[in-house]
Amino acid sequence: MAKKNSSFMDKLKSEFTTTALVLIPIGxxxxxxxxxxxxxxxxxxxxxxxxxxxxxxLAGPWVAGIGGFLTNVVxxxxxxxxTSVFFGTVQLFIGLVVGFxxxxxxxxxxxxxxxxxxxxxxxxxxxxSLISTLVAGGVSGSGVDVLVAVFLAAGQxxxxxxxxxxxxxxxxxxxxxxxxxxxxxxxxxEKYARLFKYTNKIR
Amino acid sequence: xxxxxxxxxSWKYSGYRGWTLHNINISIKxxxxxxxxxxxxxxxxxxxxxxxxxxxxxxxxxxxxxxxxDGVNVKETSISELSSHVGLAFQSPANQLTGxxxxxxxxxxxxLQNLGVxxxxxxxxxxxxxxxxxxxxxxxxxxxxxxxxxxxxVAIASVLIMNPNVLVLDEPTSxxxxxxxxxxxxxxxKLSKKGITIIMSTNNIxxxxxxxxxxxxxxxxxxxxxxxNKILTDIELLKxxxxxxxxxxxxxxRLKKMGLYKGxxxxxxxxxxxxxQGLIK
Amino acid sequence: MASIGLSSxxxxxxxxxxxxxxxxLVILLCVIIMSFTLSGxxxxxxxxxxxxxxxxxxxxxxxxxxPIFKLSxxxxxxxxxxxxxxxxxxxxxxxxxxxxxxxxxxxxxAAYIASRLxxxxxxxYWFVLTTxxxxxxxxxxxxxxxxxxxxxxxxxxxxxxxxxxxxxxIIDAQRSRGLETEGNLFQRIKSFMPLLGPxxxxxxxQSVEKxxxxxxxxxxxKGKKTSYRKTNITNMDKIIxxxxxxxxxxxxxxxxxx
Numbered sequence: 001m002a003k004k005n006s007s008f009m010d011k012l013k014s015e016f017t018t019t020a021l022v023l024i025p026i027g028x029x030x031x032x033x034x035x036x037x038x039x040x041x042x043x044x045x046x047x048x049x050x051x052x053x054x055x056x057x058l059a060g061p062w063v064a065g066i067g068g069f070l071t072n073v074v075x076x077x078x079x080x081x082x083t084s085v086f087f088g089t090v091q092l093f094i095g096l097v098v099g100f101x102x103x104x105x106x107x108x109x110x111x112x113x114x115x116x117x118x119x120x121x122x123x124x125x126x127x128x129s130l131i132s133t134l135v136a137g138g139v140s141g142s143g144v145d146v147l148v149a150v151f152l153a154a155g156q157x158x159x160x161x162x163x164x165x166x167x168x169x170x171x172x173x174x175x176x177x178x179x180x181x182x183x184x185x186x187x188x189x190e191k192y193a194r195l196f197k198y199t200n201k202i203r
Numbered sequence: 204x205x206x207x208x209x210x211x212x213s214w215k216y217s218g219y220r221g222w223t224l225h226n227i228n229i230s231i232k233x234x235x236x237x238x239x240x241x242x243x244x245x246x247x248x249x250x251x252x253x254x255x256x257x258x259x260x261x262x263x264x265x266x267x268x269x270x271x272x273d274g275v276n277v278k279e280t281s282i283s284e285l286s287s288h289v290g291l292a293f294q295s296p297a298n299q300l301t302g303x304x305x306x307x308x309x310x311x312x313x314x315l316q317n318l319g320v321x322x323x324x325x326x327x328x329x330x331x332x333x334x335x336x337x338x339x340x341x342x343x344x345x346x347x348x349x350x351x352x353x354x355x356x357v358a359i360a361s362v363l364i365m366n367p368n369v370l371v372l373d374e375p376t377s378x379x380x381x382x383x384x385x386x387x388x389x390x391x392x393k394l395s396k397k398g399i400t401i402i403m404s405t406n407n408i409x410x411x412x413x414x415x416x417x418x419x420x421x422x423x424x425x426x427x428x429x430x431x432n433k434i435l436t437d438i439e440l441l442k443x444x445x446x447x448x449x450x451x452x453x454x455x456x457r458l459k460k461m462g463l464y465k466g467x468x469x470x471x472x473x474x475x476x477x478x479x480q481g482l483i484k
Numbered sequence: 485m486a487s488i489g490l491s492s493x494x495x496x497x498x499x500x501x502x503x504x505x506x507x508x509l510v511i512l513l514c515v516i517i518m519s520f521t522l523s524g525x526x527x528x529x530x531x532x533x534x535x536x537x538x539x540x541x542x543x544x545x546x547x548x549x550x551p552i553f554k555l556s557x558x559x560x561x562x563x564x565x566x567x568x569x570x571x572x573x574x575x576x577x578x579x580x581x582x583x584x585x586x587x588x589x590x591x592x593x594a595a596y597i598a599s600r601l602x603x604x605x606x607x608x609y610w611f612v613l614t615t616x617x618x619x620x621x622x623x624x625x626x627x628x629x630x631x632x633x634x635x636x637x638x639x640x641x642x643x644x645x646x647x648x649x650x651x652x653x654i655i656d657a658q659r660s661r662g663l664e665t666e667g668n669l670f671q672r673i674k675s676f677m678p679l680l681g682p683x684x685x686x687x688x689x690q691s692v693e694k695x696x697x698x699x700x701x702x703x704x705x706k707g708k709k710t711s712y713r714k715t716n717i718t719n720m721d722k723i724i725x726x727x728x729x730x731x732x733x734x735x736x737x738x739x740x741x742x
Contacts, residue, residue, distance in 0.1 A: 302639030
């Protein structure tokens with residue numbers, strides 16, 4: 001039992017090569033500038049998981065999961081917003097799921113990539129509704145709060161409004177967040193691609 | 204005494220067909236200043252990376268032959284161990300900043316922390332290094348506020364601080380403006396005078412002609428090794444490898460055509476000065 | 485004083501700037517735990533009486549309360565959502581026009597959540613205003629935070645402003661070339677791929693170069709590592725930590741028995 005455990009730890013450690021470690025700050029930075037991109041695309045969403053997906057496609061589920069979670073840790077440290085750590089769970093989840101699909105070799109064609117975007121949107125909607133209810137009484141500090149209020153005012157039930165409003169914004173967000181890195185990594189030059197363990201799984 | 208020894212070294216990146224470097228044999232003496240020239244894709248960067256062990260430890264590929272540097276075998280030594288023997292600096296100043304240091308002092312300390320150097324020793328080496336690069340007053344500043352040339356000096360200093368006997372510079376000025384280029388070249392000159400073995404890849408022929416002891420011309424293999432005067436004035440050879448000769452050589456060619464000068468082609472400004480002064484007299 | 489990347493740290497010569505980051509972290513963690521476990525919102529709000537003198541002593545009083553104003557809209561929405569649409573509301577406070585109802589337990593719940601968020605944000609912001617990120621990482625590394633994690637946190641704070649600057653330049657350049665911001669979603673994404681392609685490509689190249697630079701500085705070295713930044717836990721730190729923990733437990737117990 002102990003032996004099995006240590007071999008898992010070794011495997012986990014082997015995922016975190018120097019190149020993968022260095023990718024994390026850059027992935028987090030991309031998450032942070034998602035907002036810049038989305039403004040330029042004239043979209044009502046944040047695109048703040050685009051870097052997590054990017055990490056998942058290059059360095060797999062563990063690096064992306066931890067890197068995604070750290071996005072919120074860094075936000076917490078930078079702006080002194082302890083609540084943002086709780087929402088890191090969503091990032092962790094997205095990193096793990098996309099990374100797992102990449103590892104399985106399921107993301108070689110555009111259709112499954114689209115499906116992944118939809119799946120992420122639905123799950124992210126549920127997870128973030130839950131966290132925001134538990135931590136912040138249903139608000140999350142973004143534009144979606146207004147949409148939730150509109151749903152509620154229109155007579156929808158609490159959970160329908162929470163999840164429903166989020167599914168709308170999340171679908172736009174997640175489909176872009178999955179497609180854009182995917183298209184870029186498909187075109188990555190061989191010399192660089194070889195330095196990342198997971199690139200050959202989507203090419 | 205040889206400090207660097209390449210024996211039949213060849214390298215092929217995995218996923219690529221041909222050898223990036225083929226059958227490299229060269230010995231470099233302690234304290235020498237070697238200039239590396241060659242067109243883009245000639246394997247100069249691979250050659251530079253191989254001395255720190257990035258090839259074969261970082262990039263996947265096939266290695267043949269042997270590299271011995273400062274008494275250690277590159278193939279059998281980890282990059283972190285090699286970093287105490289060989290310092291490597293490369294093109295982009297910003298990408299060489301780790302970002303882990305919020306001040307220049309901390310940026311310099313990064314390698315020493317990883318090697319477990321005690322605080323007092325670190326502090327001493329950092330002060331010395333800041334003095335060497337002329338940034339003693341900026342130690343507490345953020346490295347991100349520096350100019351490109353200053354950042355590159357910090358990058359070089361941050362590997363030099365680990366006390367390597369060999370300093371490898373891969374096109375350290377290709378992303379710098381003329382002022383930054385001059386700052387970095389001045390620093391390299393100083394280091395060379397201190398007796399550090401320097402391997403510098405650059406196509407700045409004017410600079411190499413002044414300070415290099417030997418020039419190595421690469422084109423996926425070593426084409427020629429000779430003194431700066433011999434290689435840098437061989438216009439046909441340079442042209443064949445897509446390199447241009449220096450303006451000084453150009454002047455001496457024109458002087459020759461005009462019948463004003465009869466000696467060998469020149470590449471060194473001092474030599475040209477003498478010739479021109481002779482003409483004026 | 486130059487800012488440290490994304491960090492909100494403000495350099496000041498104050499007592500709370502010099503104490504160990506871990507001590508301040510203990511204060512912050514106690515406050516976070518209390519804001520989730522105290523029995524009512526009044527007990528949580530009373531914690532603000534503590535932060536005011538601390539913030540004055542730290543010379544950052546007005547700054548400490550700054551993020552609250554930015555998020556006032558969020559607080560208003562919170563009261564609307566919970567006051568009118570609390571999922572498990574039972575006690576009616578009054579009827580409103582258009583068939584809406586204001587719920588007493590909804591409002592109470594909103595007040596509870598609002599005071600929790602308010603207190604966490606104020607203490608959290610005070611923490612980052614007075615704590616140099618380098619000191620924070622160095623003190624955490626000393627108690628077992630992996631070096632790699634410390635590296636990630638510090639370097640991220642510093643490169644984000646740089647990368648967003650680069651991105652803004654790319655966007656401006658594309659805009660001036662008459663980039664398409666109209667049409668349906670897929671057309672817009674398509675027109676933006678030439679913009680995002682270089683971003684991702686450049687990011688990969690940057691991470692490769694950076695990792696070579698780290699390797700050149702013995703980043704993967706297996707031996708014991710040392711720290712250039714000095715952070716020590718003094719007796720004063722120990723006293724403050726002890727007082728904080730004792731106070732938090734007492735306050736927690738009081739809130740439930742009173």
